[in-house]
Amino acid sequence: MATYLIKGASILGAEPTDLLIRDGVIAETGRGLAAEGAVVVDAVGLVALPGLVDLHTHLREPGREDAETVESGSRAAALGGYTAVCAMANTSPVADTAGVVEQVWRLGREAGLVDVQPIGAVTVGLAGEQLAELGAMATSAANVRIFSDDGHCVADPRLMRRALEYVKAFDGVIAQHAEEPRLTEGAQMHEGEVSTRLGMTGWPAVAEEAIIARDVLLAEHVGSRLHICHLSTAGSVELLRHAKARGVRVTAEVTPHHLLLTDQLVGGTPELGSPAVAEGWSPDGPYDPVFKVNPPLRTATDIQALRQALADGVIDIVATDHAPHAVEDKECEWAYARPGMLGLETALSIVLDVLGPQWDLIAERMSRAPARIAGLDEHGHDPAPGRVANITLVDPAARRMIEPDDLASRSRNTPYARMTLPGRVVATFLRGEPTVLDGKAVK
Numbered sequence: 001m002a003t004y005l006i007k008g009a010s011i012l013g014a015e016p017t018d019l020l021i022r023d024g025v026i027a028e029t030g031r032g033l034a035a036e037g038a039v040v041v042d043a044v045g046l047v048a049l050p051g052l053v054d055l056h057t058h059l060r061e062p063g064r065e066d067a068e069t070v071e072s073g074s075r076a077a078a079l080g081g082y083t084a085v086c087a088m089a090n091t092s093p094v095a096d097t098a099g100v101v102e103q104v105w106r107l108g109r110e111a112g113l114v115d116v117q118p119i120g121a122v123t124v125g126l127a128g129e130q131l132a133e134l135g136a137m138a139t140s141a142a143n144v145r146i147f148s149d150d151g152h153c154v155a156d157p158r159l160m161r162r163a164l165e166y167v168k169a170f171d172g173v174i175a176q177h178a179e180e181p182r183l184t185e186g187a188q189m190h191e192g193e194v195s196t197r198l199g200m201t202g203w204p205a206v207a208e209e210a211i212i213a214r215d216v217l218l219a220e221h222v223g224s225r226l227h228i229c230h231l232s233t234a235g236s237v238e239l240l241r242h243a244k245a246r247g248v249r250v251t252a253e254v255t256p257h258h259l260l261l262t263d264q265l266v267g268g269t270p271e272l273g274s275p276a277v278a279e280g281w282s283p284d285g286p287y288d289p290v291f292k293v294n295p296p297l298r299t300a301t302d303i304q305a306l307r308q309a310l311a312d313g314v315i316d317i318v319a320t321d322h323a324p325h326a327v328e329d330k331e332c333e334w335a336y337a338r339p340g341m342l343g344l345e346t347a348l349s350i351v352l353d354v355l356g357p358q359w360d361l362i363a364e365r366m367s368r369a370p371a372r373i374a375g376l377d378e379h380g381h382d383p384a385p386g387r388v389a390n391i392t393l394v395d396p397a398a399r400r401m402i403e404p405d406d407l408a409s410r411s412r413n414t415p416y417a418r419m420t421l422p423g424r425v426v427a428t429f430l431r432g433e434p435t436v437l438d439g440k441a442v443k
Contacts, residue, residue: 001432005035007392008075009043011383013359019048021389028385033382043393043438046426048383051083051362051390052348052369055175056150056229056319057267058340059085059116061107062100063092068324068410070104071372073344074113075443076322076408078435080344081425082114082391084379089121096132098140106141111425113435113443117374118378120144122163122174126152131159132320134166145375150174150229151294153211155181160215173226173251173373176215178236183207188335188408190263190296198267198286200334204294212236214245216250227373228252230321232295234305241314251320251373254306256350257341261415263297273303274353289330289337290415293323296339307354308366317370320347324411342414345407346392349421357396378431389432398424408441413425 005273006019011029017032019026054077060068070087077085087104089095093261095104101118120137124130126149130283137144147167152178163174184207189195191202212228214240219226231252232242263270268286272278283291291297309315323340330337348366355361363382369379381387401420404412428436435442 003035003038004429004432004434005038005041005043006034006041006048009046009048011048012363016044019383020231021429021432024389025386026383026387028387029070029383033077034065041375041427045395045397046288046393047359047396049081049359049392049394050367050380050382050429051392051430052081052083052318052366053374053376054082054344055370055374056322056324057085057087057127058090058092059087060091060324062103064326065102066410067326067329070116071111071113072324072408072410074108074111074116074443076344078113078428079408079425079441080346081348081394081428082344083374083428083430084115084117084145084389086117086119086374088150089119089148090126094121094125094180095119096124097131098136101137101142101144101428102140104393113381114430115376117376118142118144118148119148119175122147123150123168126160128152128155128205131163133165133295133379133391134163134172138170138172146173146175146227148177148229149173150177152175153179153181157214157218160221161218162209163228164218164222164226168222170388171225173225173227175229176211177229178208178211178215180207180210182212189266190298192263192299194263194267201407203443204254205235206299208233208295209235209239212239216248219250220248221245224249226250228294230258230300230319231254231315231393232258232298232306234302237305237309237314251316253317254310255319255321256347257293257415259303259306259352260299261291262300262303265291267298271300273300274306277353277419277421287334289332289334290341290413292337292339294339295342305353311355316353316364317373318347320344324409326411330413340413342407342409346402346414346416346421348425349423350397352423353421389429391429392425393427394424395424
């Protein structure tokens, strides 16, 4: 392995220092370091973070390689500053057996851009009727620790209880897509003033909140670990706050898009949760399917509650819910469009807008905490001597306009097209080897 000397980086915003990387490990930090034969990386003005970890990524392979592959999604992740991603189970075939999760895990290793940790399905075929092979996936080469039917709610409370009981034996996690399906039948967007004005069937906040309330009670009863995917409403925040105060073993994520985009965009109104990002930007018009997502974009009031909860630690992490779609599945009439948005290459910029340059807090929400939840021991550690060199270098002063054709994903369904976002990932190191340098993928 090559030896790298990162010169003048600011670790978590502290005073500039040098980092010497040798044999995949940070060998030394300090000013004025030198090493014969080392590849020097100029990091003056850059902030060094622990490599980011995404707990919620859709890589589509196997089955929908026209939208994304493990390799293309891994490249997008590396460009976004990630060194590890957790791949959701809603592939084709579904990742509900040891064979499928091992396939995804091996594809990630072959790509070598980020560590790809598969998430196993909770139920067979995501059908919500029979538990999948949780134990076999947990003991497979993929070492699965998180299970989710994301895209579908585990709606049967008895089945959800059984899943929580099963994974408790190996300290696993059930990650719930909180949506009471009987309350969202035919839903097209958030239920509220905009849906009424547009005449579209609404997705009420209570559909999410009812499942969260039920599941925190089940997790408390069983004593098992529960994770709430893509939490999106102010009411959900309060339920989560109450559950944590009681000591329930529950964690939750929020997506970048639920921290920035409002339901007003569906009607063509350029309302964002950040005045700085909104300045000079406007959507293409009403009914743009790029803004269709599940759970749907919520109100400005919800966004402010989510932002505050992220800052306070009520919400544990930011997860992208990166959901690439082929052109024919997204550029069509709203009712027929698939829900989902790209997120890996823009997440850090949006979190920087939300939290400001609080680098320690950003590291906690985007690296340390997700690594702890997923049990990814090599990840989530601040750059320091003796640590595995999973590092992200960020230019905090940069501002960049997002152009869909410049993204590494095979898909183009980014809601941030033509937005100017703060910050830019300059370099990413995975176990001491660069996957991104000068803002470009090495592989």
